[in-house]
Amino acid sequence: MHPVLRTVLQRFALGVLTLFIVSIIIFASVQMLPGDFAEAVLGQAATTETVAAFRRELGLDQPPVIRYLDWIGALAQGDLGTSFSGRAASGVDRSREVADLVGPRLLNTLFLAGMTALIAVPLALFLGITAALKRDSLYDKAVSTTTLTTISFPEFFVAYILILLLGALWPVFPSLADVSPGMPLWDRVYTTALPALTLTLVIVAHMMRMTRAAIINLLASPYIEMARLKGEPPRRVILRHALPNAWAPIAAVIAFNLAYLVVGVVVVEVVFVYPGIGQLMVDAVSARDIPVVQACALIFAATYILLNLVADIIGIVTNPRLLHPK
């Protein structure tokens, strides 16, 4: 087996193991949430017997270890379980599968994240590379200052400024990113433009600065001096000699930011009333809807692990020492 393939498989196995450990932590944390779903739904008036019966029906009377094993066992078969909400003391059961609840929200979030990434990643790379090429110039300073400014504001503030500018003063884009299933792609893009722009402004600085730093860090190395002494023009020195050796740190910081786009954007979702998975999780926590909370948390963890795995793999395949061993 090629050593790179072996390393990738090793990392993948480690990722699965990490996810398993995270699932234990998630389950334990949810146990520590104050309050109880049965009491929350049935209210103060419910008799002890009704509460007990309800708990039994949901499986809440079982010891935690058994409940964890049930959950993880079902999960391994692709079953996220059934939401607690939609049940009432009257015995009417309108509860839905967690997968049905989470699925559309996750797609919305992934759509927004993907759209932001399509704008932000090329923009950050372009700005980072050009800033490195013209380092210490006015252009470099302007790029650094601007991106630093946008990252310094809280994201909801950036969001409101954009709403004010592009939603109210010059109404180019809708202020509410109210997407619905079955919307045509272009409408969807148009509707989510403002949240995507907001997130772009928030994440570009980080990626751009890392790209610039990773390249500039390499410019001092002897092989860059050698390239210059071979008469390579500055553009080729950066693109052909520095960039190929800078991918690992750049990929790591891009992965980190993309993960943030999936798991950390609840504030932006709230501002634009965007039906993403962040809002779903916040609602589920306040409703003590344990299966949904656990599913969301696990998706977030999986996102982080997967994206970091991809960054690791990029780091490996762009390193000839690993790709072409002696």
Added chain:
Amino acid sequence: MNTERSEVTGATPASGAPLLDIRGLRIEGFADERWNPIIKGVDLTLHRGEVLGLIGESGAGKSTLGLAAMGFARAGVRFAGGSVRFDGMDLLTMPEWKRRRLWGTRMTYVAQSAAASFNPAHRLIDQTVAAAVREGLKSEAEAIADAKALYAQLQLPDPEHIGARYPHQVSGGQLQRVMTAMAMSARPDLIVFDEPTTALDVTTQVEVLMSMRKIVEEFDTAAIYITHDLAVVAQMADRIKVLRYGEEVEEAETREMLAHPKQDYTKSLWSVRSLRKAADPSEDVVLRAEGIDAAYGNRLKVLHDVSIDLPRGRTVALVGESGSGKSTMAKVVTGLLPPSKGEITFDGAPLPPKLKDRSKEQLRRIQMIYQMADTAMNPRQTVGEIIGRPLTFYHGLKGAALERRTVELLEQIELDAGFYDRLPGELSGGQKQRICIARALAADPDVILCDEVTSALDQIVQEGILKLLMRLQRERGIAYLFIAHDIATVEAIADEIVVMYQGRVVEQGLKDQILAPPHPDYTELLLSSVPEMDPDWLTALMERRRAEAGGPRP
């Protein structure tokens, strides 16, 4: 366009006019918030096909001058006056894009560290032919075929396929040859060799030197050869220019310069090589390693049945090329790498193989000095703290007593109390190594392991360090296990020599015995590879080895 073409491809050789003509060149470097002179008005003339050796200690401005010959200034360095004319063109007034077209084509550069100077992301062949192909001097196919021919001429193994490898896949000596091929690819008029063999073993160095000289002669290329090793420059150069503090000390034909140096500074450079102490046998063994086997991990066995006796107050030199297990042996003695077999006895008592099992007293009595004094010191600690730490740790000194003892140690290494508050970054290479020696002395050891302690230093500084070590040995009876690959250093300081090859001891005995013939094969190869000051040495050696290899090569 036509004129540009001829500038890149090289016009017909102009008769008589020098290829390179540097007049009154002044260069400044930016440090401490101001511009300081690095090169202070140097003239240099080089004719076609001529090789000029540039020698001097580090900081003399050799590399700066070598790069300036190409019209190149590193970041933080600027031209402050004078002119550099290459084939009639003034490089300093020329726009950079024009100069760039000369770089890699008509003037090329061979750097000191081949391993660091190749881009790790690209294959060797692509890097070899890049400049010639970029400027359209050859088609890619032609350039690749030519590069393979050059690889063969430089005696690289498997010249057809070695180019497909990445830099990390070939050895340092091979990389240095590939870099020479890269510099030759466009058939330049001028090559600047910047200490190209300093980082190599003697045995590898001599092979690379042979290849370089052959190819420079073959294509009648002019070259500037920068080095601090006199014996090397004696083999390579037609003329030698000695630099010091950015100024020329003197310049002469190689033979003339070697036979009759005029300036005191040049004479002092020459005399360094005559430092030599008489071997002094002793049977009083302080440290004995017996039948040591050692391995990294489970697989890579590095030492095979190595036995070494180190007499009290004497120096045993461990010599051999890199990879021969010298440094591994030092790790075994310090306890960093417990041996898989064998035993070490110290002062008659067995020494625990693992570092953590040794007593503080045992630790105190064996100290170590490293090759890279830079990285062996915490850059944020002052000299006082660095030397004071072992004094507190081993001897419990505090306060005024600690300071008094630290200053005493500074005096012993010939530095004054003014160094007490300095940081390592403010010291020269030789001073740093002296601080490391003081730190080892602070423990008041019986044995000091010296791992290539002078190989990163210039010859004059080396001499100072060697003399200091010898004096300390006389005064305090310290035994040195002295690891080195430079035979001249070993000749100077050793009482006994242990020759190692591929993890085994080849030969062991008193210095005079080992250095006098007859030798086992490997010792012979090692000794015969050490460059001598005789300018005909390399020629003679090439002839001899060719004869031994069975007649001249085609």
